[in-house]
Amino acid sequence: MRPPVILEPSTTYSSNSSSYSPSSDRRLNTIAKHFVNHVQMDSHNISPSPTASSDSVFAQIVRAPEDAILGVTVAYNKDTSPIKLNLGVGAYRTEEGKPLVLDVVRRVEHQLFTDGSRNKEYIPIVGLADFNKLSAKLIFGADSPAIQENRVTTVQGLSGTGSLRVGGEFLAKHYHERVIYLPQPTWGNHIKVFTLAGLTVKTYRYYAPATRGLDFQGLLEDLGAAPSGSVVLLHACAHNPTGVDPTLEQWEQIRQMIRSKSLLPFFDSAYQGFASGSLDADAQPIRLFVADGGELLAAQSYAKNMGLYGERVGALSIVCKSADVASRVESQLKLVIRPMYSSPPIHGASIVAAILKDRDLYNEWTIELKAMADRIINMRQQLFDALRARGTPGDWSHIIKQIGMFTFTGLNPEQVSFMTKEYHIYMTSDGRISMAGLSSRTVSHLADAIHAAVTQVA
Amino acid sequence: MEYLPMGGSIKMVEESLKLAYGDNSEFINDKRIAAVQALSGTGACRLFAAFQQRFHPNTQIYIPVPTWANHHNIWRDSGVPLKTFRYYHPESRGLDFSGLMDDIKNAPDGSFFLLHACAHNPTGVDPSEEQWREISSQMKAKGHFPFFDMAYQGFASGNPERDAKAIRIFLDDGHLLGLAQSYAKNMGLYGQRVGCLSLLCEDEKQAVAVKSQLQLIARPMYSNPPLHGALVVSTVLGDPELKTLWLKEVKVMADRIIGMRATLRENLENLGSPLPWQHITNQIGMFCYSGMTPEQVDRLTNEFHIYMTRNGRISMAGLNTGNVGYVANAINEVTKSA
Numbered sequence: 010m011r012p013p014v015i016l017e018p019s020t021t022y023s024s025n026s027s028s029y030s031p032s033s034d035r036r037l038n039t040i041a042k043h044f045v046n047h048v049q050m051d052s053h054n055i056s057p058s059p060t061a062s063s064d065s066v067f068a069q070i071v072r073a074p075e076d077a078i079l080g081v082t083v084a085y086n087k088d089t090s091p092i093k094l095n096l097g098v099g100a101y102r103t104e105e106g107k108p109l110v111l112d113v114v115r116r117v118e119h120q121l122f123t124d125g126s127r128n129k130e131y132i133p134i135v136g137l138a139d140f141n142k143l144s145a146k147l148i149f150g151a152d153s154p155a156i157q158e159n160r161v162t163t164v165q166g167l168s169g170t171g172s173l174r175v176g177g178e179f180l181a182k183h184y185h186e187r188v189i190y191l192p193q194p195t196w197g198n199h200i201k202v203f204t205l206a207g208l209t210v211k212t213y214r215y216y217a218p219a220t221r222g223l224d225f226q227g228l229l230e231d232l233g234a235a236p237s238g239s240v241v242l243l244h245a246c247a248h249n250p251t252g253v254d255p256t257l258e259q260w261e262q263i264r265q266m267i268r269s270k271s272l273l274p275f276f277d278s279a280y281q282g283f284a285s286g287s288l289d290a291d292a293q294p295i296r297l298f299v300a301d302g303g304e305l306l307a308a309q310s311y312a313k314n315m316g317l318y319g320e321r322v323g324a325l326s327i328v329c330k331s332a333d334v335a336s337r338v339e340s341q342l343k344l345v346i347r348p349m350y351s352s353p354p355i356h357g358a359s360i361v362a363a364i365l366k367d368r369d370l371y372n373e374w375t376i377e378l379k380a381m382a383d384r385i386i387n388m389r390q391q392l393f394d395a396l397r398a399r400g401t402p403g404d405w406s407h408i409i410k411q412i413g414m415f416t417f418t419g420l421n422p423e424q425v426s427f428m429t430k431e432y433h434i435y436m437t438s439d440g441r442i443s444m445a446g447l448s449s450r451t452v453s454h455l456a457d458a459i460h461a462a463v464t465q466v467a
Numbered sequence: 468m469e470y471l472p473m474g475g476s477i478k479m480v481e482e483s484l485k486l487a488y489g490d491n492s493e494f495i496n497d498k499r500i501a502a503v504q505a506l507s508g509t510g511a512c513r514l515f516a517a518f519q520q521r522f523h524p525n526t527q528i529y530i531p532v533p534t535w536a537n538h539h540n541i542w543r544d545s546g547v548p549l550k551t552f553r554y555y556h557p558e559s560r561g562l563d564f565s566g567l568m569d570d571i572k573n574a575p576d577g578s579f580f581l582l583h584a585c586a587h588n589p590t591g592v593d594p595s596e597e598q599w600r601e602i603s604s605q606m607k608a609k610g611h612f613p614f615f616d617m618a619y620q621g622f623a624s625g626n627p628e629r630d631a632k633a634i635r636i637f638l639d640d641g642h643l644l645g646l647a648q649s650y651a652k653n654m655g656l657y658g659q660r661v662g663c664l665s666l667l668c669e670d671e672k673q674a675v676a677v678k679s680q681l682q683l684i685a686r687p688m689y690s691n692p693p694l695h696g697a698l699v700v701s702t703v704l705g706d707p708e709l710k711t712l713w714l715k716e717v718k719v720m721a722d723r724i725i726g727m728r729a730t731l732r733e734n735l736e737n738l739g740s741p742l743p744w745q746h747i748t749n750q751i752g753m754f755c756y757s758g759m760t761p762e763q764v765d766r767l768t769n770e771f772h773i774y775m776t777r778n779g780r781i782s783m784a785g786l787n788t789g790n791v792g793y794v795a796n797a798i799n800e801v802t803k804s805a
Binding site for chain 2: 064065066067068069070071072073076079098100108110114129130131132167168170171174178198201202204205206312316317318319320321344345347348349350351352353354355356357
């Protein structure tokens with residue numbers, strides 16, 4: 010319903026109060042009616058009321074729930090307790106609980122800033138060329154036959170998320186199968202990324218709650234039952250959220266199953282170097298697949314292993330059967346990227362390229378990376394020891410068996426809730442904790458909380 | 468280098484809103500604007516297109532003829548069908564105002580319209596202030612939703628307040644508009660990909676809801692936006708001295724381009740070109756829609772090594788005192804027998 014509108018007649022008429030008379034009054038009313046009739050047909054002469062507000066096209070919109078993972082940090086920030094602990098988002102923290110900017114990154118940034126020859130022009134749609142080449146070498150190995158044969162196309166992406174999304178949209182547009190199989194469980198955002206990209210999401214068994222390890226049989230069965238040509242998402246290493254990775258022998262069997270069913274592997278590599286401390290070791294599963302000459306997609310992220318989180322640096326590589334195919338694939342990737350954000354951001358990629366191309370900087374990076382990985386492995390041991398010392402019921406060996414940034418504790422949502430309420434521990438409700446958020450100082454607090462949760466909450 | 472929130476740098480967004488809506492905008496004070504950092508102008512348009520598709524799945528977007536080519540791609544990839552409205556008038560190399568107004572009137576009530584806030588790309592043809600008022604009024608009468616793409620605030624006239632005039636007119640008329648802002652050109656941050664998407668809502672509660680939904684679109688696209696460029700923008704705009712310096716620098720850029728327009732036109736007229744060239748100085752912003760045909764453009768490229776898009780669009784920024792004479796001569800050569 011239209012709100013009342015104040016009319017301002019466009020013609021003037023005598024309104025001198027000293028000459029006010031009933032006949033003026035009648036004349037005013039007639040004129041006013043004349044304008045009222047015109048309101049419905051032509052609102053051209055109407056001045057909108059200052060208090061009028063039209064119905065918004067967004068009137069029906071409801072407030073969206075907080076993102077499950079990022080929402081943890083939101084809640085954590087609101088907490089005023091001095092003993093609060095953020096074990097939610099997978100961002101590395103130092104022993105002092107602080108974010109870490111790698112020394113090598115700082116140095117490179119400084120170099121970039123003081124280099125007067127640099128500018129901020131648009132980089133190509135596919136990103137910086139040397140960044141792309143070096144990223145491919147990092148993940149596939151410098152001697153990779155696929156690279157030597159020019160069968161790889163690599164495009165810079167908005168960290169892991171953006172690279173997955175571009176890959177997903179590309180597949181939805183150009184691949185003959187529209188189904189992607191995700192491990193159960195997987196990073197929450199995977200489901201949304203691929204669904205919005207236009208693919209149908211299904212799952213394959215992965216985590217075995219009973220053993221807190223890999224449900225290898227279930228995995229092979231489910232992949233074996235997948236329709237030929239389906240896309241399969243694989244976590245290259247340091248599975249998120251469980252930290253459970255297949256052994257190399259198991260990877261070989263997975264590879265055989267995938268190739269025998271002509272499934273298309275799509276690797277998400279967000280933790281290369283972070284899992285074992287060795288970049289090459291963590292890339293082995295992917296390289297197994299490349300070595301058999303088959304095709305695959307791989308999304309890389311530099312968020313964690315170079316600490317470049319907010320700069321949004323990543324890459325999508327597609328290994329193809331031939332150089333010609335790779336070239337055509339790249340041209341289509343550009344058409345996906347252009348209407349999404351035109352071209353990727355320059356800053357973070359410049360840092361990565363500078364580090365990867367310089368031998369000394371690269372070596373320093375590997376040292377700093379190993380230090381991060383080692384600290385996390387150390388935290389695993391400390392937490393395990395602390396729980397054992399408290400006699401906390403249950404088998405907690407998965408804490409030291411699992412790999413990477415996260416531990417899938419096996420705690421249920423009620424126990425997690427309890428830990429948040431009583432101990433100010435912030436973590437995702439699936440029981441995942443980011444080991445990177447722990448320090449020697451805070452391990453005992455966490456151990457106390459887990460102990461209490463396990464003994465007091467079903 | 469920690470992750471920004473999904474909605475990006477709060478400070479950068481705040482400063483962006485002030486720039487676009489006015490420092491003392493009542494809408495900012497009343498917290499009625501849902502706003503998120505976006506990947507430059509492209510990313511802001513894409514977020515909006517995806518948002519439009521999700522919450523108004525049976526609508527289309529009306530885009531001007533012509534418009535930036537990527538607008539087509541953005542809404543198409545978001546699953547929103549495109550319709551067009553008349554805009555450029557080739558004969559006058561100006562605005563087809565009556566065609567535009569007719570198309571606004573004839574579109575179904577409540578249609579979504581894409582408008583270039585200033586420095587229309589690719590034509591450089593902007594409505595006058597008076598024309599903007601009429602456009603706003605007619606759109607209000609039809610209940611249309613105005614979505615502004617503002618990629619050149621400050622870059623068009625040299626004055627950001629002036630370049631935001633169209634938006635302010637629409638706000639005065641009570642439109643609940645949408646806006647994509649880019650810092651690519653006016654801060655020279657091209658490759659940093661910094662921009663902002665804002666939607667004016669009825670009240671604060673709605674703005675909170677809308678922002679939360681925009682974040683849900685960003686999360687599966689890139690999780691959160693890049694940090695570096697946003698820090699530059701928020702630092703510049705948030706510091707009075709730096710902001711003053713920026714305003715000076717953006718005016719220098721705009722003035723140089725305006726100067727090149729005048730020089731190019733003068734040169735062509737001095738060469739005795741039989742064609743009219745006042746559109747070069749009538750048009751505004753980075754681009755001039757020269758009116759040259761694709762064949763003439765091809766000759767420019769093949770014979771004179773001058774590169775431009777085949778629709779005759781010249782990026783004035785590519786001209787300088789060193790080459791403007793050469794270009795004028797070349798244009799005259801290929802057009803004098805037209």
